Amino acid sequence: MRDGGDASAGAEPPAGGATGWGKLVGFAPYQAFVALVCASPRRQFFLLAAFPAIWVLSQHLGPIVQMLYVSFTDAYPVTSGVEPRLTLENYRRFFDEAFYRVPFYRTLVFATTFTLATLVITYPVAYFLTRIVSRRNRLLMLLLLLIPFWVGEIVRTFAIMILLGNNGAVNLLLKWLGLIERPIPFMYTGFSISVGIIYLTALYMLLPLYSALEKLPRSYGEAAADLGAGPFTRFRRVTLPLTLEGIASGCILVFLISTGFYGTPVLLGGPSTTVFAETIAGFFHVAGDEWPTGAAFATIMFSTVLVLVLVFQRFMTSLRKGDTR
Amino acid sequence: MTTPRYTRRRFLGTAAAGAATLSAPAILRRAHAQGGEVNVWTYANFVPDSFREQFEAETGIKVNIRLVDDQGKQFNLLAAETPNPTADIVTVAGHRFLQFIDSDLLAPLDTDRLTHWGNINPTFSESDWATINGNKWGAPILSGMEVLAYNTDVVSAEEARSWDVLFADKYAKQTAYIIQDMMSIIMLKLGYDGNMVAYLDDPAEAARIVEEAKQYLIDRKPLVRKYYDGGAEVQQMFINQDIVVGHAWNGPIATLINDGLPVDMTIPKEGSYGFVYTYNVTNNGPNADNAYTFLDAILASSEIGAMMTRASGFISTYKDAARHLTEIERKSTSFTDEELAGLRFFRAEANEMKYGLVDPAVEAIKAA
Numbered sequence A: 001m002r003d004g005g006d007a008s009a010g011a012e013p014p015a016g017g018a019t020g021w022g023k024l025v026g027f028a029p030y031q032a033f034v035a036l037v038c039a040s041p042r043r044q045f046f047l048l049a050a051f052p053a054i055w056v057l058s059q060h061l062g063p064i065v066q067m068l069y070v071s072f073t074d075a076y077p078v079t080s081g082v083e084p085r086l087t088l089e090n091y092r093r094f095f096d097e098a099f100y101r102v103p104f105y106r107t108l109v110f111a112t113t114f115t116l117a118t119l120v121i122t123y124p125v126a127y128f129l130t131r132i133v134s135r136r137n138r139l140l141m142l143l144l145l146l147i148p149f150w151v152g153e154i155v156r157t158f159a160i161m162i163l164l165g166n167n168g169a170v171n172l173l174l175k176w177l178g179l180i181e182r183p184i185p186f187m188y189t190g191f192s193i194s195v196g197i198i199y200l201t202a203l204y205m206l207l208p209l210y211s212a213l214e215k216l217p218r219s220y221g222e223a224a225a226d227l228g229a230g231p232f233t234r235f236r237r238v239t240l241p242l243t244l245e246g247i248a249s250g251c252i253l254v255f256l257i258s259t260g261f262y263g264t265p266v267l268l269g270g271p272s273t274t275v276f277a278e279t280i281a282g283f284f285h286v287a288g289d290e291w292p293t294g295a296a297f298a299t300i301m302f303s304t305v306l307v308l309v310l311v312f313q314r315f316m317t318s319l320r321k322g323d324t325r
Numbered sequence B: 001m002t003t004p005r006y007t008r009r010r011f012l013g014t015a016a017a018g019a020a021t022l023s024a025p026a027i028l029r030r031a032h033a034q035g036g037e038v039n040v041w042t043y044a045n046f047v048p049d050s051f052r053e054q055f056e057a058e059t060g061i062k063v064n065i066r067l068v069d070d071q072g073k074q075f076n077l078l079a080a081e082t083p084n085p086t087a088d089i090v091t092v093a094g095h096r097f098l099q100f101i102d103s104d105l106l107a108p109l110d111t112d113r114l115t116h117w118g119n120i121n122p123t124f125s126e127s128d129w130a131t132i133n134g135n136k137w138g139a140p141i142l143s144g145m146e147v148l149a150y151n152t153d154v155v156s157a158e159e160a161r162s163w164d165v166l167f168a169d170k171y172a173k174q175t176a177y178i179i180q181d182m183m184s185i186i187m188l189k190l191g192y193d194g195n196m197v198a199y200l201d202d203p204a205e206a207a208r209i210v211e212e213a214k215q216y217l218i219d220r221k222p223l224v225r226k227y228y229d230g231g232a233e234v235q236q237m238f239i240n241q242d243i244v245v246g247h248a249w250n251g252p253i254a255t256l257i258n259d260g261l262p263v264d265m266t267i268p269k270e271g272s273y274g275f276v277y278t279y280n281v282t283n284n285g286p287n288a289d290n291a292y293t294f295l296d297a298i299l300a301s302s303e304i305g306a307m308m309t310r311a312s313g314f315i316s317t318y319k320d321a322a323r324h325l326t327e328i329e330r331k332s333t334s335f336t337d338e339e340l341a342g343l344r345f346f347r348a349e350a351n352e353m354k355y356g357l358v359d360p361a362v363e364a365i366k367a368a
Helices: A004-010 A020-025 A028-037 A041-071 A089-096 A098-132 A135-150 A153-164 A169-176 A190-215 A218-226 A231-242 A244-260 A263-268 A276-285 A291-324 B008-027 B049-059 B071-081 B094-102 B163-167 B179-189 B203-219 B231-239 B250-258 B288-298 B302-312 B327-332 B337-341 B351-367
Strands: B037-042 B062-067 B089-093 B139-151 B175-177 B245-249 B263-266 B272-281 B343-345
Touching: A020 A028, A028 A041, A041 A291, A089 A098, A089 A291, A098 A135, A098 A190, A098 A244, A098 A276, A098 A291, A098 B351, A135 A190, A153 A169, A153 A190, A153 A263, A190 A244, A190 A263, A218 A231, A231 A244, A244 A276, A244 A291, A263 A276, A276 A291, A276 B071, A276 B351, B037 B071, B037 B288, B049 B062, B049 B288, B049 B302, B071 B089, B071 B094, B089 B094, B089 B288, B094 B272, B094 B351, B139 B163, B139 B179, B139 B231, B139 B250, B139 B302, B163 B175, B163 B179, B163 B245, B175 B179, B175 B231, B179 B203, B179 B245, B179 B272, B179 B351, B203 B351, B231 B245, B231 B250, B245 B250, B250 B263, B250 B302, B250 B327, B272 B288, B337 B343
Parallel strands: B037 B062, B037 B089, B175 B245, B272 B343
Antiparallel strands: B089 B272, B139 B245, B139 B263, B139 B272
């Protein structure tokens, strides 16, 4: 490890110091700055960590803290000259009115269902990619699966609308096959939301599963087979337990994303599928002093999801530990 | 299903737009090169592209448009930027003036600086809602209304004479509406004042009426296909034949009619509500002089009004704008005297009480 003296030595101007870099390293204040921050490994660590820390605090935690503060105020945006007061009223509204809690519970049920469905759908795909597809073609297959994700959420949602509409490809195909006479109203139902969200979140489940399955040596399964384990037993006793980490990561990602989806439920949902993000957005759309209520509701959802994810993680950890004992 | 196509009507519309563009240099001759920029918050198609290009070329003022799709969102965004907003011009519906004025978001409009103010039909520029606290606050540009839209291949004009068709078993799961707007319409249909001005002194009665309207919509919730929010959504649903009848703003439906889809609209016999969009100069906006130059230019001729109607589907407030529309465009933006007799304009006086009751009711309907 370098000491302070080395750092200073490293700041010596190289030959041909006429370049911009040469001028900088020969600049006395710069040399003093380098000597100061590189004087010890601890200082070097803080220098390196400073920018990521500032980024995380200002861009990630900052808005959340601001939203938390707004949720305890009685007015926002604040009219000039008015001082906002702190209140718990915004949280009370959630617990007082059942109709605010209905979309909240619905969102949690939807998110759980979508997460499980995405897992069930993508696990075989990941298994196929890692176990059946040759290493040479694997990248190509992954690329093909990634292509839809090169466009934004809204565009892909509109693609689902085109697919599931009364005049959409699915209904046209069913009509052409003679299976239906009138179009099936797929759109604006729980079904269309499910199709949309599973489609949009599939990659977030697939990649952790792919990663976990790829790391799993084939020899484990072969050893289990040598000991007499059938395909189902090998999957249940070897593959599944050893990919729990990937399952946990994928499930958490999909669950988190599903609870926050707004555009897709708005476009694909029907009158009985309103999710909590729509309720929250409603407070931000309405002119007046409703932002604090929206912020409070967002905080409630954020806290609930945080708790659920922690519980889930603990559960998955105990499963993994149980398996290795 | 009829799909949008390049028809003779569309050709005529395009030709008319082109003619208006060619005549634009004369329209903007008063403007002189002054440079800078003007920031306009407005709805899609409210500033015609050809006008914008002409304006920028002749004045050197760059027009920065930020699209808005909701009055409430626009209010919140502007309020968040106060006292130094980035917007110079915003687009406020006449019945929302009070809220913006009370929050000091708008500057009174100096109509003496607008040489073309007289091009606006006095029905709009001089109506009672246009003057608040002795000042004008906006230049009326487009007028809209809540209409009943229907697929003419499926629903007859006779059926569409009443809002009841929206709740008919025959069209179950083939209807859509904006709940918040429908609350006002249902109150009107039930014989009440949907503006709630009549109940300003009787909040208990106002609450009872909102409860009745809410229950009406909850009872009929199984019949609706979709609660929607924006014009593009209802257009999409009609194009895809997901719905055959729905409540809508006239603008998006007029666009469908002009595109040749089998869609028509009406103001049902129970009546409906209208609104006027205005361009407003913000309080302490960064480019106030450019804002006035922009406003004066856009008010300069009835051709520009017609272009705005053609692009948005809403009805121009300019004198003689209809003269520059094609026959189908005129048809899609006009209503019979009988229909117009049932039209009332949204009013702002009771908004605080009204939306304090209606907003939770909307959430309750969604959750029911």
